[in-house]
Amino acid sequence: DFLRALDEVHPAFGVSEEELQQVIQNGIIHYDPVVDELLKTGILFVDQVRTSTRTPLVSILLHGPPGSGKTALGASIAQASEYPFIKLISPDNMVGFSESQKVTAITKVFTDSYKSPLSVVVVDNIERLIDWTPMGARFSNAVLQTLLVLFNRRPPKGRRLLIIATSSLRPILTDLGLSETFDSELRVPPISSLRALEYVVQEVELFPSEQQRRRAVRMLEDAGFGGRDDLTPKLQIGIKKLLGIVEMARQEPEAVAERLTSSLMDLR
Amino acid sequence: DFLRALDEVHPAFGVSEEELQQVIQNGIIHYDPVVDELLKTGILFVDQVRTSTRTPLVSILLHGPPGSGKTALGASIAQASEYPFIKLISPDNMVGFSESQKVTAITKVFTDSYKSPLSVVVVDNIERLIDWTPMGARFSNAVLQTLLVLFNRRPPKGRRLLIIATSSLRPILTDLGLSETFDSELRVPPISSLRALEYVVQEVELFPSEQQRRRAVRMLEDAGFGGRDDLTPKLQIGIKKLLGIVEMARQEPEAVAERLTSSLMDLR
Amino acid sequence: DFLRALDEVHPAFGVSEEELQQVIQNGIIHYDPVVDELLKTGILFVDQVRTSTRTPLVSILLHGPPGSGKTALGASIAQASEYPFIKLISPDNMVGFSESQKVTAITKVFTDSYKSPLSVVVVDNIERLIDWTPMGARFSNAVLQTLLVLFNRRPPKGRRLLIIATSSLRPILTDLGLSETFDSELRVPPISSLRALEYVVQEVELFPSEQQRRRAVRMLEDAGFGGRDDLTPKLQIGIKKLLGIVEMARQEPEAVAERLTSSLMDLR
Amino acid sequence: DFLRALDEVHPAFGVSEEELQQVIQNGIIHYDPVVDELLKTGILFVDQVRTSTRTPLVSILLHGPPGSGKTALGASIAQASEYPFIKLISPDNMVGFSESQKVTAITKVFTDSYKSPLSVVVVDNIERLIDWTPMGARFSNAVLQTLLVLFNRRPPKGRRLLIIATSSLRPILTDLGLSETFDSELRVPPISSLRALEYVVQEVELFPSEQQRRRAVRMLEDAGFGGRDDLTPKLQIGIKKLLGIVEMARQEPEAVAERLTSSLMDLR
Amino acid sequence: DFLRALDEVHPAFGVSEEELQQVIQNGIIHYDPVVDELLKTGILFVDQVRTSTRTPLVSILLHGPPGSGKTALGASIAQASEYPFIKLISPDNMVGFSESQKVTAITKVFTDSYKSPLSVVVVDNIERLIDWTPMGARFSNAVLQTLLVLFNRRPPKGRRLLIIATSSLRPILTDLGLSETFDSELRVPPISSLRALEYVVQEVELFPSEQQRRRAVRMLEDAGFGGRDDLTPKLQIGIKKLLGIVEMARQEPEAVAERLTSSLMDLR
Amino acid sequence: DFLRALDEVHPAFGVSEEELQQVIQNGIIHYDPVVDELLKTGILFVDQVRTSTRTPLVSILLHGPPGSGKTALGASIAQASEYPFIKLISPDNMVGFSESQKVTAITKVFTDSYKSPLSVVVVDNIERLIDWTPMGARFSNAVLQTLLVLFNRRPPKGRRLLIIATSSLRPILTDLGLSETFDSELRVPPISSLRALEYVVQEVELFPSEQQRRRAVRMLEDAGFGGRDDLTPKLQIGIKKLLGIVEMARQEPEAVAERLTSSLMDLR
Ligand SMILES: Nc1ncnc2c1ncn2[C@@H]1O[C@H](COP(=O)(O)OP(=O)(O)OP(=O)(O)O)[C@@H](O)[C@H]1O
Ligand SMILES: Nc1ncnc2c1ncn2[C@@H]1O[C@H](COP(=O)(O)OP(=O)(O)OP(=O)(O)O)[C@@H](O)[C@H]1O
Ligand SMILES: Nc1ncnc2c1ncn2[C@@H]1O[C@H](COP(=O)(O)OP(=O)(O)OP(=O)(O)O)[C@@H](O)[C@H]1O
Ligand SMILES: Nc1ncnc2c1ncn2[C@@H]1O[C@H](COP(=O)(O)OP(=O)(O)OP(=O)(O)O)[C@@H](O)[C@H]1O
Ligand SMILES: Nc1ncnc2c1ncn2[C@@H]1O[C@H](COP(=O)(O)OP(=O)(O)OP(=O)(O)O)[C@@H](O)[C@H]1O
Ligand SMILES: Nc1ncnc2c1ncn2[C@@H]1O[C@H](COP(=O)(O)OP(=O)(O)OP(=O)(O)O)[C@@H](O)[C@H]1O
Ligand SMILES: [Mg+2]
Ligand SMILES: [Mg+2]
Ligand SMILES: [Mg+2]
Ligand SMILES: [Mg+2]
Ligand SMILES: [Mg+2]
Ligand SMILES: [Mg+2]
Known part of the structure; x- marks a missing residue:
């Protein structure tokens, strides 16, 4: 079974493997058919980026309630791509960063990705990256604008990029104008049976x-x-x-x- | 057919050709008469700037829904002008810029353009240049004010300039006082037949x-x-x-x- | 005819003649009696400043819809004064200036004007000088306060100053407390016959x-x-x-x- | 007649006489009994500060519509005091000052005044000193707080100070908590007969x-x-x-x- | 009579006696029984801090209308304590201070107080210390937060501290969350008989x-x-x-x- | 009785014992069964972190009205853990810190904790750490975002962390999106019998x-x-x-x- 094999796949080089492992610490449990479907759809996008010359940039959003497994699934799809460049952009690595430090760090990952013919960038927990707080609707517009541009910016000729973003606050992303930047949105549901x-x-x-x-x-x-x-x-x-x-x-x-x-x- | 020939036109020098090519990667498909009309009208303005001495500054806005082809059409008209100076001002090249860095970069392109007797400046995706976000109606007033002045500032004696701007958010431009600065507005419609x-x-x-x-x-x-x-x-x-x-x-x-x-x- | 002669008047020295010429590039066309009246009234104020010792500071506002000719008329009156000091304060020369740079530049023109026994300062396009944007009613309070003081500050003994300001947004000026600083307001109407x-x-x-x-x-x-x-x-x-x-x-x-x-x- | 003599009084030393003269350029015309009354009341406060040991700090506010003569009257009373220290704090001398520069300049005048046994400080045009603008109710809280403290701070032992403030916007002063800091408020009316x-x-x-x-x-x-x-x-x-x-x-x-x-x- | 004697008490050393004297310049007049009661209650708290080991930190608020005598009474109680450390934190000494300078100055007094076994700190005119202005409800949150922590922070082992704060705006203190930090609130009434x-x-x-x-x-x-x-x-x-x-x-x-x-x- | 013994437990090393003692100065009085229950539940979480490999991060919130004993109870549980790393993050130690200094200090404690196989971090008085003020709903979003990430960030492999937070303003925490980050919430009630x-x-x-x-x-x-x-x-x-x-x-x-x-x- 290919999907189950996913969990063991280890990409070869230029990849932050340890970081990916860290977020899938407890593995992927196939408790529901939707888990397989999500992984399968992810792999379809991985294939499209690899094979089609006309769409060098594809971006998808994994959204669902807190703790539903978005990060683990995103990381699993990224690992399964076996692309030479796989990176995780996570708020965990940006604690205490100023707005401009965040912008620089995020931009660097994308610029680096352009050096590889095939790349996956996982942009984890968008609401936290933009310092979103519901009270007063505060957020970092600098980081938001950076994401809005990077999610739409085509890689240079000959380079292809798959963006996998995660968020628990899809309605907010829509209000911020971020939703419409994704080619596809996949819902990760909670356990309910x-x-x-x-x-x-x-x-x-x-x-x-x-x-x-x-x-x-x-x-x-x-x-x-x-x-x-x-x-x-x-x-x-x-x-x-x-x-x-x-x-x-x-x-x-x-x-x-x-x-x-x-x-x-x-x-x- | 002149219009179809447009796509192949390559201006001679002093022109950021590669950048223009990048945004027309998939070419111009003439799927509807409106495509030809838009290109033709664009060329009319190119001619007016070239021939009339009384209007050394002409500015037009290409607006329409996301992905309708505004950037590609704007770049095509610019390329077709064969003016010695053709530049693209795009948010893609300003990721992580501070407000004042953006203002400086934008202003520089205009100042440079004044050195050529004939110039086209494509100002792409205005809402992104001004860091617009609908939530809280946030935007960079510094960049907005810069555009408001530059779109109205006459080039020095003997210089002529065509400005081609693009935007998906025409109503917002009106609210910001930007709409009335354009000599003409052209709507780029989505495919609907x-x-x-x-x-x-x-x-x-x-x-x-x-x-x-x-x-x-x-x-x-x-x-x-x-x-x-x-x-x-x-x-x-x-x-x-x-x-x-x-x-x-x-x-x-x-x-x-x-x-x-x-x-x-x-x-x- | 004196008024028609105005257009050709060239002040002798210490005057930014080129700048003034630039904004009257297309000359003054006397398409309506109101054009002559406006120029005549302007000249009356020029004379008052020249002759009366009790009003060393006189300020007037030319207001009207966009493109109605305010800047060209203001510059024409200034030119016609033949005062030894004539300066244009225009947003065109302040692109990319910070708030404090604007304040400094504006203040310098006024301070310079105090060195001449007779001066005209044209303060063009007030709404742009103060970075006004209707959305959120944003503007530079620093520049506004500077104008509020400078428009009321008497030149030193023996010096006289005529201020000619222009604006398309008279109601806003009133809301900002600027209107009441002018000795007289002249409306420049659009062409309507x-x-x-x-x-x-x-x-x-x-x-x-x-x-x-x-x-x-x-x-x-x-x-x-x-x-x-x-x-x-x-x-x-x-x-x-x-x-x-x-x-x-x-x-x-x-x-x-x-x-x-x-x-x-x-x-x- | 003492009151008419006021206009000619010239204090002896340590006084910015020229500045005071500048704001009374057109003299004081005694067009109405209220003019004499205002000057007389002002002199009463001058006397109280000079003679009473228990009130080393007295502050009064001259308020009235724009151009009603507040500054000229305030300066006249100050001149008439013949105190060894008389200073005018005016927005005219603070164009382009930052908030903190204003605070420093204002504070310095008060600190200097403490060196003289008897001092008058004229604080002219409070609304302009605090950069007040009705739109959005913007103002410099730093300058406001400075005035609130300085208007209440007793001079050191053996020093006495009379503060004469002027404003066209008394209701705003009340909203800002400034009104209640004055020992007395005097209204300067417009001419109405x-x-x-x-x-x-x-x-x-x-x-x-x-x-x-x-x-x-x-x-x-x-x-x-x-x-x-x-x-x-x-x-x-x-x-x-x-x-x-x-x-x-x-x-x-x-x-x-x-x-x-x-x-x-x-x-x- | 002990209470009347208070006015003459002079603490021995380490105390800013002059400052205290300055704010009681006109002495304490015993015009009403409430004056004695307030002084007596204050002394009770002084005694509790001196004698009880379980409450090393006690804080009281003197509040009442402007000019009712809060500062003079607070200073009198502090003087009467005869503690080795008595300091007055007053806006009068912080004119022109930045937010962070205020925070530093205030904090220093508390830190210094921890060096003495027994200390009184008078925190005068809280609304002015936090730059409060009713218009727009502006204030320095940095100073407010500093007071919130310092009013609750226990001195180190073996040290005891009495805090006497004054304010004319008790309802605002409540809205700011400051009221509940006081162990006791004493109202200083105006003269009404x-x-x-x-x-x-x-x-x-x-x-x-x-x-x-x-x-x-x-x-x-x-x-x-x-x-x-x-x-x-x-x-x-x-x-x-x-x-x-x-x-x-x-x-x-x-x-x-x-x-x-x-x-x-x-x-x- | 184990729970009563708690109060005397002294962890061995790497622990800020003095600080913990300072906040339990008056000991723990067992006035109600709820006191024992709270301590017991706390110990259960201490045990879970020690024994389970699948949950290397557990966080609990002690909330209740002001002065109900949250800090003393939190510190007692931390002390009782006898973990090699026990630290208190308290606003008392951050007076006068800038936002970024707070962020750095808080982050350092967490980073340090990752060096110990077992750690407890007490995050005391969250509302004060984030500079919360009800008026205008002001707070430090930088500190809030730091807590949101740190409360969710898994320690590196082989490290385990118990977070004990305290707050008097649970409803605010919910509005700020902080509540849902805790594994468990324990209410500390006031004395009411x-x-x-x-x-x-x-x-x-x-x-x-x-x-x-x-x-x-x-x-x-x-x-x-x-x-x-x-x-x-x-x-x-x-x-x-x-x-x-x-x-x-x-x-x-x-x-x-x-x-x-x-x-x-x-x-x-
Ligand atoms: N089918 C599954 N899908 C996703 N995660 C799974 C699955 N089975 C087990 N897990 C484990 O569950 C955890 C899911 O946590 P994860 O951080 O991915 O959730 P999340 O939705 O990203 O949470 P948050 O909303 O806090 O970001 C991981 O430890 C993962 O190893
Ligand atoms: N007739 C056409 N007009 C415009 N673009 C076309 C046309 N035919 C094909 N294309 C291709 O379609 C794409 C249009 O994308 P383009 O970025 O110009 O759209 P856009 O409206 O600027 O999008 P956005 O709203 O995201 O800025 C380009 O790759 C272009 O090569
Ligand atoms: N009678 C006239 N009055 C004014 N301008 C005239 C007249 N006749 C011809 N012109 C020309 O018309 C143009 C008027 O433009 P001008 O910039 O002065 O308008 P404006 O009202 O200042 O515009 P804006 O609102 O954009 O600032 C100038 O080029 C001027 O030479
Ligand atoms: N009786 C008078 N009282 C005041 N000013 C007089 C009087 N008679 C003549 N003047 C002259 O009138 C002018 C009054 O102007 P002044 O600047 O004092 O008014 P103001 O109320 O301060 O104006 P603003 O509201 O603009 O600050 C001065 O030039 C002064 O010399
Ligand atoms: N019984 C009294 N209580 C307080 N002050 C008295 C009393 N008798 C006389 N005084 C004098 O009255 C003055 C009271 O002023 P004080 O500055 O203390 O009032 P305040 O309430 O602090 O004023 P503000 O509201 O402006 O801060 C002092 O000069 C003091 O010497
Ligand atoms: N059963 C108990 N629980 C908690 N504290 C107790 C208990 N018995 C006695 N105490 C003492 O009561 C005091 C409780 O104060 P503590 O600072 O812990 O309260 P808090 O709820 O954190 O207050 P705040 O809301 O101000 O932060 C401490 O001095 C503690 O030693
Ligand atoms: Mg996640
Ligand atoms: Mg585009
Ligand atoms: Mg104009
Ligand atoms: Mg005045
Ligand atoms: Mg007081
Ligand atoms: Mg506590």
Whole structure:
């Protein structure tokens, strides 16, 4: 299976591999068909950039609620491209940067990318890059304008670039005029079915015994999370937060099911 | 045909030819009579500046929806002028510039232009040059004021200048007091007829066989894009975006027609 | 006729003659009695400053719609004064200046003027000097405050100064507290009668033959611009824009009348 | 008569006499009893500061419409004090100053004043010192805060200070919290009676003959400016503006009365 | 009587005695029981800081209308403490300071205070320290934040600090979040009874003879200021302003009573 | 009892012990079961970070009314962790810091923490760190953005970090987008039962005799503070303020009960 193989792919050189690994620390769990679809669509864009001469610049946006796995998926697609140039632009590496330092750092990655015939740039967490705060609608217009230009600027002749951006605040991006700069937008949904949830806890081996697992499922069903194929989303949780809750539950081995259920119910 | 010849015209010297070429990478496709009319009107202004002594400064605005081809058309007219001085002022070359650096760079181009008896300056994407963002109506007043003065400032005696500006946000320009500085405004419309669309895909040889082409047309008509002379615009797409969609469709040779149709329907 | 002679007057020394000439490049056409009246009133103030010892500072404002001829008239009055010191403060010479550079440059002209027993300072296009933009009502308060003080500051003993300011935005000047600083305000109206329009096109010899001229007049009357003495203003065009339209019309000798009429109708 | 003598008083040393003279260039015309009253009240405060040990700091505000004579009256009172230290703080001497330069210059005058046992500081045109503009209610808070502190700060032991401030915008001063810092506020009214107006024109010898004077008075009465003792103010003009109009009228000796009347009617 | 003795107390060393004296120039007049109460309460806090080990930081706010005597009372309490460290933080000493200079100066006083086992810091006129202006609600957030932290920051082990702050704008302090930082708030009221007023004028020996005093009282009563024990406050005047009015009245020995009464009536 | 032992725990090295001690100067009084619960839950998070490999970053928020004991509790949990790296980020140590100095200081603590395998960082008083003021909703966006990134940034491989933040303004944190960055939020309530209040005064030995204690309780009950198990909160006071009131009451040994009761009633 190609998609599962993705997680192990390691690009050869000129690539910030460690950084990419860091954001996929807990791997990619295929808890829902949408995970495969997202990866597959990403690979299609990777292929278009590689093969078509008329579109040397393609940009996509991964958006969805906090912790839904946008960064991990973006990094996975980038890794899978096996392009010679893969870079991650992340607010994590720009703490304390002034506006102009941010602009310089971001611009440098794009300028560097133009040296490689094929490049992927992951622009992670746009709202944080532009210092967005809802109160007073403050943000760095300097960084915003830089992104607006860079997302539209064609690489020089003979160079091709794929841009993968992530954000939890798609409506804001639209208000800022950023949305229309993307060739395609892909939504990364939260986990909302019991089946997907079960898949995750099994993958991370939360329950020491099959008996305990069944008891937990019963508790969740009783708590109203619905049956296996329940479609009405009563549950809305990002994979990142779910993995955190799982770990907290694991602290009390004797009461794993209770802790898991109560934590999930607290979220509603 | 003079207009078609335009695309091949190469001015002799003192001209940033490469830059101009870069923005007309995919050429000019004459998919609609309006394309010829726009180029023809542009040439009329080129001639007026060359011949009349009483109007040493003429400025025009090319405006229209994103990706409608404003930059490519502006650059084509500039190239066709064969003036000794042709320069492109573009946000692409000013990423990370401070307000005052932008002002200096823009002013320099105008000052340089005064050294040539005949000059064209293309001022591309005004909203980006002034760092416009709709949220909070933020923009660089310093750059705006610079444009307001430069667009009205007569070149010194014996010098003549044609200014070609482009923008996707004409209403904003009006609010900013910029609109009234232009001698003429030309609207660059999006593609809105099936006939024009067909012309484009044929030019870029999207379909390997005539049979496939016909099938695609039928699908588009069935999808409600109307007959050949349909005038009610059900379709609104810039030539730039259309060329992108074509390239994406080309990725799956067996399903070109389906992909093209579905991408176009997604836009509505 | 003294007023017509004005246009040819050249002051003797210490005067930026070239600059003044530049802004009256197309001369003064006496298309309407108001033109003479404005020049005459201007000369009256010139005389008052020269003769009265009790009013060493007099300031007037020429205001009117864009392109109505304010700058050319202001420069003409200044030239006609034949004062030993005549200077033009214009945004054209301050492109890219910082707020404080503008303040310094403006102040210097006034300080210099105090060295001459008689001086005229033309302060052109106030809204541009203060970086006015209607959106958000932004402007340079530093430059505004400088003007507010300089327009009221008496020259030192034995020195006399006439200030001629121009603006297209009189209501804004009032809101900014600038209006009340002027001793007198003179309105420069746009051309609004067919008779004045005819006068202009004849002066610039637009029509090669008397026959063509008559045909054009008929077309304009048919288009509803009214008879010779029509007073209801259906037409509102500044002399500057009219001269531009005339030049464009001249491009197609065979269709001069049609082009002139259609351009004028576009304005309504 | 002491009050009339005021105008000729020249303080002995350490005083910026020339500056004071400059602002009383046209002297003080005693056109109305209120002029004497204002000067007399001012002298009372001068005396209080000189004699009382318990109030080493007294501050008064002269306020009234533009051109009503505030600066000239303030300077006259200061001159009449014959204190060893008399200084004028005026926006005229601070053109182009930055906020902090203004603060420094203002503060220096106060600090200097503390060196003299008796001092008067005239703080002229407060709204201009604080760069006030009604649009957007902009002003220099740094200068405002400086004035707020300096107007309240007691001079060191053994020093006494009289502050005379002037402003046309008393309501704004109240909104800014400045009004309550004054020990007393004196209103300088505009000229509003025909009798006062007659007094002024006679003083400046506008009319060559008694016959002409009578004709002018009749014209003004006919124009509705009322009889000699008319109390309903139909006329509202500052002495400064009136002196300007008089000078303009003087330009046409044959039509002095007509010009004067029409200029005054324009004001209504 | 201890409280009356306060006024004469002089702390021994490390204390800015002159500064304190300057703000109590006119002494403390005990015109009302509230004056004693305020001083007594202040001394209680002085004692608590001296004796209790659990509350090394105590802060109080003296608030009341302008000129009610807040600064003089605060300084008196500080003087009475006889602590080895007593400092006054006053806007008078920070004219022309930048925001950061103010922050530094204020912080230094607190840091210095930590070197003494017992300290009092008088923070005078908070609204002026933070450059407060009601128009636009402008203020220095940098200074405000500094006060917010310093008013809450415990001195190091073994050090104790009493903070006495003054302000005329208590409601603003609340809006700024400053009110809740004080352990106690004490209101300094204006003079509002005839009895208190009489006490003051007698103390400063306004009337040369008992006869004149009685006549003045009668005039005030006739003017409606009520009898000796009138409780309904018809009069609201700060002690500072009252002392100013008294001094003005003293200027005309023959009309002291009239002047005093009319000045007081002007205030209503 | 482990929880009580907490207060005496002293971590071994690399820890700013003195600083922690300073903020728990008055110890932890166990006046209510919620105090133990809060400490216990804190320890659970300490354990999770120590043992689980999948959640190297855990962050909790202690929020509650001013003076409820947030800082002391946060510091106690940090001390109890016995991690090799424990640091307090407090506004007390950043008085007068510029925005960028704050950002640098905060970032340094986090970067330092990454050098230890196990770290706790206490981020005290978030509203003060970001210079929050309700008037005009001003705050330092630079510091806010720094916290938003640091609270989400995973430590490098092999490092684990517990973040304990405190704030009195939880709703503001939500508006600023900070709330959702915490894994868990713990509310620190004020004292609201007579029983808890009694516990506190007994612990600090306010009453010299049992008799006095009983009298005080009766007074409080009479004042309406309800019986021992009264659940309707009529009383709302932080432990910090209560300890202050107790100390004030102690000043008058003969009237301890009266002072305590009246101070508490003033708060309502
Ligand atoms: N199917 C999956 N998709 C994405 N992430 C997954 C998946 N399965 C497991 N993970 C793990 O879940 C975590 C997702 O966190 P990630 O930071 O990518 O989310 P996010 O949406 O970017 O969060 P934020 O909104 O905070 O930026 C990662 O640790 C990743 O290894
Ligand atoms: N008739 C045409 N007119 C304009 N461009 C055309 C035409 N035919 C083909 N093209 C190609 O289409 C593209 C138009 O893109 P262009 O950047 O000029 O659009 P734009 O309106 O300036 O976009 P934006 O709104 O993003 O600035 C160019 O690559 C150009 O070569
Ligand atoms: N009667 C006239 N009055 C003024 N200008 C005239 C007249 N006749 C001809 N002209 C020419 O018309 C032009 C008027 O332009 P001018 O720049 O003075 O207008 P303006 O009102 O200052 O424009 P703007 O509003 O852009 O500042 C000049 O070139 C001048 O030579
Ligand atoms: N009675 C008078 N009072 C004041 N000024 C007088 C009087 N008589 C004559 N003058 C002259 O009138 C002029 C008054 O101008 P002044 O600048 O003092 O007015 P102002 O109220 O300060 O004006 P502005 O509002 O512009 O500051 C001066 O030239 C002064 O010499
Ligand atoms: N009982 C009193 N209380 C306070 N001040 C008194 C008293 N009796 C006399 N004074 C004098 O009255 C003056 C009070 O002025 P002070 O500056 O203290 O008032 P304030 O309220 O601080 O004024 P502001 O609101 O302007 O800051 C001082 O000169 C002081 O010596
Ligand atoms: N159970 C308790 N919980 C917390 N603090 C306690 C407790 N018992 C006694 N204290 C003492 O009470 C004081 C609580 O003050 P602390 O500064 O921690 O409150 P805070 O809520 O952080 O205040 P602020 O809102 O001002 O930041 C400390 O001196 C602490 O030693
Ligand atoms: Mg992410
Ligand atoms: Mg473009
Ligand atoms: Mg002009
Ligand atoms: Mg004045
Ligand atoms: Mg005070
Ligand atoms: Mg705290």
